[in-house]
Amino acid sequence: MRYILFFLLFLIMVPMLRGVLGVLAKLLMNWAMGSSSKEPARRGPSAPPPAPSGATTLHKDPVCGAYVSEAVAVSCREGNQTLWFCSTACLDKYRKNA
Numbered sequence: 001m002r003y004i005l006f007f008l009l010f011l012i013m014v015p016m017l018r019g020v021l022g023v024l025a026k027l028l029m030n031w032a033m034g035s036s037s038k039e040p041a042r043r044g045p046s047a048p049p050p051a052p053s054g055a056t057t058l059h060k061d062p063v064c065g066a067y068v069s070e071a072v073a074v075s076c077r078e079g080n081q082t083l084w085f086c087s088t089a090c091l092d093k094y095r096k097n098a
């Protein structure tokens, strides 16, 4: 009789263990999937440097008086100072006047 009870207990325990293992496996999969998908997402926004729109230095165009940022300005070295123009047209004007 004891063996039959043991066998019945075993029959009950196996699906339970399987269920527990299945849940654990799912949790592990979610954790592995979650951590692998989150890591590039976390790196993504920090990897490219944020484009500084207002952080660039502004220079005054000596011809038309417009303020232009270094990123788009036309630069011209005059002696030991650099002059910045909003366009090549302004640079040409400056050179003709000078």
Ligand SMILES: [Zn+2]
Pocket (backbone or CB within 6 Å): 061, 063, 064, 065, 066, 085, 086, 087, 090
């Ligand atoms: Zn200009």
